[in-house]
Amino acid sequence: MTRTRPRADAVRNRKRIVAAxxxxxxxxxxxxxxxxIAAAAGVAVGTLYRHFPxxxxxxxxxxxxxxxxxxxDAEAVLARVAAGARAADELTAFLGRVxxxxxxHRAGKATxxxxxxxxxxxxxxxxxxxxxxxxxxAGQSEGDIHPDVTLADIYLLSATAPTGQSPAALARWLVLxxxxxxxxxxxxxx
Numbered sequence: 001m002t003r004t005r006p007r008a009d010a011v012r013n014r015k016r017i018v019a020a021x022x023x024x025x026x027x028x029x030x031x032x033x034x035x036x037i038a039a040a041a042g043v044a045v046g047t048l049y050r051h052f053p054x055x056x057x058x059x060x061x062x063x064x065x066x067x068x069x070x071x072x073d074a075e076a077v078l079a080r081v082a083a084g085a086r087a088a089d090e091l092t093a094f095l096g097r098v099x100x101x102x103x104x105h106r107a108g109k110a111t112x113x114x115x116x117x118x119x120x121x122x123x124x125x126x127x128x129x130x131x132x133x134x135x136x137x138a139g140q141s142e143g144d145i146h147p148d149v150t151l152a153d154i155y156l157l158s159a160t161a162p163t164g165q166s167p168a169a170l171a172r173w174l175v176l177x178x179x180x181x182x183x184x185x186x187x188x189x190x
């Protein structure tokens with residue numbers, strides 16, 4: 001049996017639906033209606049349901065897309081470290097970027113949990129974890145990251161970041177967190 005490739009318009013619709021779902025969840029919370037998501041994507045509700053038969057399927061796609069972007073970012077961080085960038089600086093910037101977008105996708109994950117499923121994209125999650133672990137090891141080899149820092153610490157910091165706060169509060173959080181990760185003394189902001 002030959003598998004046919006999806007039509008270009010179907011691929012575009014799917015991408016628009018996932019992007020709109022992420023935006024709508026961010027704006028209105030996990031209880032946003034399917035009708036609102038379809039309207040924001042510029043598709044009919046039936047089109048949305050052809051791509052995502054259940055709300056759980058849609059939320060899983062939103063979270064998987066986010067996990068893939070984080071994994072891509074982590075691999076880009078590792079590539080910059082391999083090219084000579086300081087691992088501690090790259091890890092700090094990465095943590096800040098993850099924290100800035102975590103609120104949006106936390107809402108998506110919460111929706112999925114309430115529906116009885118925890119979405120996961122293991123290959124992407126594994127790619128990101130491998131890259132971040134390699135950055136941590138590089139920073140430890142450089143003497144810039146504390147020897148006891150682990151991937152679990154980065155997950156903990158990401159999960160507890162002040163995602164509902166202002167950008168200034170997030171910047172202050174990074175100022176306070178970085179000395180716990182690195183061997184550098186805390187610097188005054190600014």
